[in-house]
Amino acid sequence: MRLDLPADFALRDQIMKCLAQLADQSGGIVTREQLTDLEVGGGRRRIVDRNAGIWNPKDLNATLSIMSSPTGPYRDGQVEGGFFKYDYRAGSVDGSNKKLRRAVELGLPLILLFKLKANIFVPVFPVFAVAFDDQARQFLLALDESLRFVEDPGTMSEPLKRYAEQTTRRRLHQPLFRASVIRAxxxxxxxxxxxxxxxxxxxxxxxxxxxxxxxxxxxxxxxxxxxxxxxxxxxxxxxxxxxxxxxxxxxxxxxxxxxxxxxxxxxxxxxxxxxxxxxxxxxxxxxxxxxxxxxxx
Structure with a gap:
């Protein structure tokens, strides 16, 4: 049974707080093993799919986490203006992709797991899927809540574009740098x-x-x-x-x-x-x- 929307938001917030504490203790990185058994509210919870890049827990209304690898087969990556593009999962536009589109519609926060090396990830959160294109098979992610309500990322003013790019550097590039260095x-x-x-x-x-x-x-x-x-x-x-x-x-x-x-x-x-x-x-x-x-x- 799925949670109502306020309870869904509350559980996501609780999960993200627990994940932040875990990542902070290890210099900004988490392992796949830790992501499959995260302690949340006195219980244990999986926050990553076993085999796929999009994780859709049955008790939540939409996707909880998405995984991106710079060496994977998908075209994920930063786009001009500081946003991030995320490819649909291969196959049908439904299934996991449908649940991620639902996250766009409901404005639910997500966890972006950026692969650093095999089974080691840098979590970036909360991020928000703000748009989708079934024809291009891509989602557009805002890496900060302040960018959620930009009406058209493609026509941002120069000051707003600079702000978005600085925000992306702070939310994505700096955590990746920190995690890579501390792991080394x-x-x-x-x-x-x-x-x-x-x-x-x-x-x-x-x-x-x-x-x-x-x-x-x-x-x-x-x-x-x-x-x-x-x-x-x-x-x-x-x-x-x-x-x-x-x-x-x-x-x-x-x-x-x-x-x-x-x-x-x-x-x-x-x-x-x-x-x-x-x-x-x-x-x-x-x-x-x-x-x-x-x-x-």
Whole structure:
């Protein structure tokens, strides 16, 4: 028996809160195994289909989650203006596609599971299917609730288009970058080895405002929040030979245990690197950033 609409919205909200807590603990990623047995309200719940990319629980009025893979057979991807296109499931326009069209009609929030690698996903939510085209066999997704009511995404004003693109970067690109970097560093701070995912960030080596500041693992470092802040303020630097340097002024200060153990004692230590050499930080990027650190010191 399906829930009435208010109860449907309430259950989705509860599921998303539980999923957010789970993803935060692991640096922004979730496994297929976790998605098949999520603890929700004292019970266990599947939030992903066993074999397909669209999951339609029997007790809900429409689709709950959709899966997208950058290497899959479908044409999913960002479109101009900051929205996201999502292909119909192969076969009939009915079935799973019908339940997803129902989500458009009811305005129900969805979970987008973006595949990072086999059985590992970055959840992005809530997202909203705002339009569908049976002939083109595609849905249009708004990656933020603020974009749900744009009447025609194809004719947005330039300011609104810039806002939509910035929103998409924040809701999709940044979580993918964070999850990719933290996964590469095995969910630990490269400087102090802290292993609590909810306290870790993915720091850009070359900033994303730089044309070479690409959101790729080799331009990222997994840092706890204190070391991320110190890195961004050029109070902590990392040499191209992986050695941590602390601003000379900080080294001579006397303060509490955080300064002593969190920063001063990191001076001269070597960072922990990802297991895969291809995911090591770019030496060119580190050298460029270290010059910024020296100049600021």
């Amino acid at each position: 560093y095995q969910t630990q701070c490269t400087v102090c080895r802290l292993k609590h995912g909810e306290l870790l960030d993915a720091a850009h080596i070359r900033p994303d405002s730089d044309e070479e500041g690409l959101p790729v693992v080799s331009n990222g470092l997994s840092l706890c929040k204190i070391h991320h802040a110190a890195y961004d303020q050029n109070l902590l630097g990392i040499r191209p030979d992986w050695v941590v340097q602390i601003n000379q002024g900080l080294l001579t200060e006397t303060d509490g245990p955080m300064l002593k153990y969190g920063l001063q004692e990191m001076h001269g230590t070597t960072i922990t690197l990802p297991r895969r050499k291809a995911e090591h930080p770019s030496l060119q990027a580190l050298e460029w950033r270290y010059e910024q650190f020296k100049a600021a010191s």
